[in-house]
Amino acid sequence: MSLILAAAAEAAYAAETAQHMEWWGVISTIGTLVSMSAGLFFVMAGTIGVLRLPEFYTRLHAAGMTDTLGAELILFALILQADNVQMVLKLLLVGFFLFVTSPTATHAVAHAAYRAGLRPLLGEYRAPALEEDGS
Numbered sequence: 001m002s003l004i005l006a007a008a009a010e011a012a013y014a015a016e017t018a019q020h021m022e023w024w025g026v027i028s029t030i031g032t033l034v035s036m037s038a039g040l041f042f043v044m045a046g047t048i049g050v051l052r053l054p055e056f057y058t059r060l061h062a063a064g065m066t067d068t069l070g071a072e073l074i075l076f077a078l079i080l081q082a083d084n085v086q087m088v089l090k091l092l093l094v095g096f097f098l099f100v101t102s103p104t105a106t107h108a109v110a111h112a113a114y115r116a117g118l119r120p121l122l123g124e125y126r127a128p129a130l131e132e133d134g135s
Contacts, residue, residue, distance in 0.1 A: 032077045039073030042066045056113060057120045064106030071098055 049062025
C-alpha cells in the first residue's frame with residue numbers, strides 16, 4: 001500500500017515539475033527571441049551609424065555604444081538557452097569582460113586619435129577654426 005502511495009506522490013510531483021518546466025521553456029524562448037531581436041537591432045543600428053555618420057568620433061561613439069549593448073543582449077539570449085550552470089557562468093564571464101573592455105578600448109582609440117591631432121568637427125559638419133599665428 002505504501003508503495004502505491006509513494007508511486008502516486010512521485011507521479012504527481014513529476015507531472016507538476018513537467019508543467020513548470022514547460023512554462024519555463026515558453027518563457028525562456030520568448031525571452032530569447034526578444035533579447036536576440038533587440039541585440040540584433042542595436043548591432044545593426046551601430047553598423048548603420050558607422051556607415052552614415054560624418055566623422056571619426058561620432059562613428060566611434062556609434063560603434064562603441066551600440067555594439068556593446070547589442071552584444072550583451074545577444075549574450076543574455078544565449079544564457080537563457082544554456083543547458084547547464086557551467087555554460088551560464090562562462091557566458092556571464094564573457095559578458096563581464098565585454099562590458100569592461102569594449103568601452104575601455106573605445107576610449108583608448110578616441111584618446112589616441114585626439115593625441116595624434118585628429119580634432120572633432122564642430123558645428124554643422126565643419127572643421128574647427130585654426131588659430132592663425134602672426135609669424
